[in-house]
Amino acid sequence: MKFGKTLDNLMVPEWRHQYMNYNELKQLIRNAVSNAPSGARPSNDSVIGYYRDFEELFFTTCRGELTKVNDFFAHKQAEAHRKLATLNYQLDRRRAQQDPRGSSISRGSASSRTRQTEDKRKMPSIKKLRLAMSEFYLSLIMLQNYQTLNMTAFRKICKKYDKNLKSEAGFSWYERFVLKSTFAMTLQLDRMITDTEDLYTEYLANGDRSKAMAKLRVPPLGHRTPPVHVFSAGLFLGLFLVGAVMCIISYFSLNLSPELRYTFVSLFRGPISGVTFGFCLAINIKVYENVGVNHVLIFEVERRSALGAMGSLEIASFFGYMSTLSILLYLLHKEFFIADPNFIPLVQLAVVVVLFVNPVPILFYSARMWLLTVMGRVLLSPFFFVNFADFWVADQWTSLVVSIVDHYYLVRFYVRYFLDRSDAFEFEPDYAVAVIKCLPAWFRFAQSLRRFRDSESKSTDYLINALKYFLSIGEVIFATIQMQTITQYTELFESPWTWAYITICIVSSIYSVFWDLLMDFGLFRVWKGENLFLRDNLVYPRWLYYFVIVENTLLRFVWILEFVLVYQDVLAPYNGKSLICFSEIVRRFFWNFLRLENEHLYNCGQFRATRDIFITRLDPQEERFLQSVMDKTEDLARERRDKKYF
Known part of the structure; x- marks a missing residue:
C-alpha cells in the first residue's frame, strides 16, 4: 500500500486537517515534473529558472505545513502536560488522605493538610482515576503516533522531491528544519x-507493572481484526444467506393457510426485524470506519475493546442464521417430525436472552455490558445525566416500536399457550401495547427535559425536541382511542378520532422531518454554491445527502401509504405493520450515517479525539500550587535537555 493511503488510514479522524498534507505535496511534485520545459532545444536558463521557482514554491508550502504541525503538536503537548500534572496531583492527594507522611502534597503544601477533611467528600474514586489515566495514556499514544506519521511524511516527501527532481535540496531541508522542529x-x-x-503502576496497580501495562496497552496503528472473527463472520454470513434463500422458497412454495401465515408473521416478524436492524448497524459501523467517523469516541466506548464492523457482522450473521433455522424448522416441522412447532420461537428467544445477559466474560463481554449499562440509563432517563449514547439508543428504540411490540406479543402468546387459553393465537393489541408504544417516545421526552435541566445555557432546542416526542405519544393515544371506539361508527371516517389521529400524525411527521434535516443532520446551512442545501463540511459523497433528504421525508410519511392500502383491503393489517416496521428500520439506517457525522464534525472542531473524564474541580489555591509544580517540572526538563544536546 502506498504511503499516502496508509497515512489516510492511520490518521486520527478528529485531527485529519492538522496532519501534513502529503498527497497535495506529492501532486505538486508530479505536476512540476510533467510541466517541466520540453522541446527540441529548451534553453538552459529557462530550465534552471523553472526548477528554481518550483523549489521556492515547494519548500514554502512545506514550511507552511511544518508550521501547522508544530503549532498543533505544541498545543496538544502543553494540554497533555497540564493534564498529567492534574492527574498526578489528584493521585498524590488521594495518597495524602491515606498516608499523609508519604505524600508530596503534604510536604509541599502545608495548607493542604488542613483541607484533607474537606476534600474527602469530593475525592475521586479509584475506578474513575483508572479510567482517566487509561484515557490520558491513550491520548499520549495518539499524539506520539501523530508525531511519527508526520515525521515519516516529511521524510518521504523530501525523498520523493530529490528522486524526481534529481536534487539533494529535499534531504538538506529535512535535516535543517524538520529534525530541529518542535514536534520532532x-x-x-x-x-x-x-x-x-x-x-499508574505505583498508585493504581499496587506496584505491579505488568498489570498496569495490561490496562494501559494500546493496539498498534493499523491493528487488524483477529482472523478468528473474520472467519466466524464469513461462516455465519454464508450460512445465513443460504438459509434465507431456503426460507423464502419454502414460504412461497408451501401451501400455507391464511391463518398459518398470520401466525407465522406474528411469531417471527420481531426476530426478523431485529436481525435486519443488526445488519444495518454492521453496515453503519463499516462505513464509519472507512470514512473516518470516530463512532468509538462518539459512543464513549473503551477503544481497546471496541466492537468493530467485523464483530458486528459476526453477531448479526449468527443471530440471522439462528433465525433462518427457526423459520425452516417451523415451516417444515412435519418433515423434521416436530409435533408442536410453536415452541421453536421460544427456544430462539431464550438463547438470545441467555447469550445477551450472560455474566461470563466471553462473547463480546465488554460490548454487552456497555449496551446493558446504556439501556439501564435509558430506562431511568430522568434520573441520569444524558450522554450521546443514551439518547442515540433511545432513538433507535423509537424506530423499533413494531419489533418491540412483536416481542411482547410473543411473550403474551406463550403465557396464554401454557395456560391453554382459547385466545392464545389472537395477536390483537391491548392496553399494554399502547403503553409499550409510548415508552420509547417517553424515554426521549424525559431525556430532552433532563438535558434542558442540566444545560448551562437552558437552550430551548431541548424543549422543542421534547415536543416532537410528546406528539409521538399523542399519536399512540389517539390511535388507541380510535381503535376502541371504531365499533360505534358505521364508517371509518365518521369517527372524529380518526380525523384527530390523522391530524396529529401529519403535524408530527412534518415536525420530525424539519428536526431531522435541520438539527440532527445539520443541513440547509448553505444556500448557494456546489453544496446547495447542505453544509460546508461533508464526509460522504454529495449525492448521499440529497438522497437522504428525499428518503427521510418520504419514509416519515409512509404511514399514509399503510393507512390507504389497509383501508382499501390491498394489504392485511399485519402486513401493513410489516411495511411500517421495515420502512422505519431503513430510515433509521440512513439517519445513523448523517447523525453521527454531524457529531463527528463537532468533535473535529474541538480536536477532541479521546473521552473527557472529569475528576473534580480544583479551587484557586490548588490551581496556583499546580502551576508552581508545572513550572518546576519545565525548568528541570529544560536543564536535562540542555545537558543532553549541548
Whole structure:
C-alpha cells in the first residue's frame, strides 16, 4: 500500500486537517515534473529558472505545513502536560488522605493538610482515576503516533522531491528544519508516557507493572481484526444467506393457510426485524470506519475493546442464521417430525436472552455490558445525566416500536399457550401495547427535559425536541382511542378520532422531518454554491445527502401509504405493520450515517479525539500550587535537555 493511503488510514479522524498534507505535496511534485520545459532545444536558463521557482514554491508550502504541525503538536503537548500534572496531583492527594507522611502534597503544601477533611467528600474514586489515566495514556499514544506519521511524511516527501527532481535540496531541508522542529523533539512526550506508566503502576496497580501495562496497552496503528472473527463472520454470513434463500422458497412454495401465515408473521416478524436492524448497524459501523467517523469516541466506548464492523457482522450473521433455522424448522416441522412447532420461537428467544445477559466474560463481554449499562440509563432517563449514547439508543428504540411490540406479543402468546387459553393465537393489541408504544417516545421526552435541566445555557432546542416526542405519544393515544371506539361508527371516517389521529400524525411527521434535516443532520446551512442545501463540511459523497433528504421525508410519511392500502383491503393489517416496521428500520439506517457525522464534525472542531473524564474541580489555591509544580517540572526538563544536546 502506498504511503499516502496508509497515512489516510492511520490518521486520527478528529485531527485529519492538522496532519501534513502529503498527497497535495506529492501532486505538486508530479505536476512540476510533467510541466517541466520540453522541446527540441529548451534553453538552459529557462530550465534552471523553472526548477528554481518550483523549489521556492515547494519548500514554502512545506514550511507552511511544518508550521501547522508544530503549532498543533505544541498545543496538544502543553494540554497533555497540564493534564498529567492534574492527574498526578489528584493521585498524590488521594495518597495524602491515606498516608499523609508519604505524600508530596503534604510536604509541599502545608495548607493542604488542613483541607484533607474537606476534600474527602469530593475525592475521586479509584475506578474513575483508572479510567482517566487509561484515557490520558491513550491520548499520549495518539499524539506520539501523530508525531511519527508526520515525521515519516516529511521524510518521504523530501525523498520523493530529490528522486524526481534529481536534487539533494529535499534531504538538506529535512535535516535543517524538520529534525530541529518542535514536534520532532521526542524527549518531553516520551517522558510523559513513562511518567504515566509509573504513576499508574505505583498508585493504581499496587506496584505491579505488568498489570498496569495490561490496562494501559494500546493496539498498534493499523491493528487488524483477529482472523478468528473474520472467519466466524464469513461462516455465519454464508450460512445465513443460504438459509434465507431456503426460507423464502419454502414460504412461497408451501401451501400455507391464511391463518398459518398470520401466525407465522406474528411469531417471527420481531426476530426478523431485529436481525435486519443488526445488519444495518454492521453496515453503519463499516462505513464509519472507512470514512473516518470516530463512532468509538462518539459512543464513549473503551477503544481497546471496541466492537468493530467485523464483530458486528459476526453477531448479526449468527443471530440471522439462528433465525433462518427457526423459520425452516417451523415451516417444515412435519418433515423434521416436530409435533408442536410453536415452541421453536421460544427456544430462539431464550438463547438470545441467555447469550445477551450472560455474566461470563466471553462473547463480546465488554460490548454487552456497555449496551446493558446504556439501556439501564435509558430506562431511568430522568434520573441520569444524558450522554450521546443514551439518547442515540433511545432513538433507535423509537424506530423499533413494531419489533418491540412483536416481542411482547410473543411473550403474551406463550403465557396464554401454557395456560391453554382459547385466545392464545389472537395477536390483537391491548392496553399494554399502547403503553409499550409510548415508552420509547417517553424515554426521549424525559431525556430532552433532563438535558434542558442540566444545560448551562437552558437552550430551548431541548424543549422543542421534547415536543416532537410528546406528539409521538399523542399519536399512540389517539390511535388507541380510535381503535376502541371504531365499533360505534358505521364508517371509518365518521369517527372524529380518526380525523384527530390523522391530524396529529401529519403535524408530527412534518415536525420530525424539519428536526431531522435541520438539527440532527445539520443541513440547509448553505444556500448557494456546489453544496446547495447542505453544509460546508461533508464526509460522504454529495449525492448521499440529497438522497437522504428525499428518503427521510418520504419514509416519515409512509404511514399514509399503510393507512390507504389497509383501508382499501390491498394489504392485511399485519402486513401493513410489516411495511411500517421495515420502512422505519431503513430510515433509521440512513439517519445513523448523517447523525453521527454531524457529531463527528463537532468533535473535529474541538480536536477532541479521546473521552473527557472529569475528576473534580480544583479551587484557586490548588490551581496556583499546580502551576508552581508545572513550572518546576519545565525548568528541570529544560536543564536535562540542555545537558543532553549541548
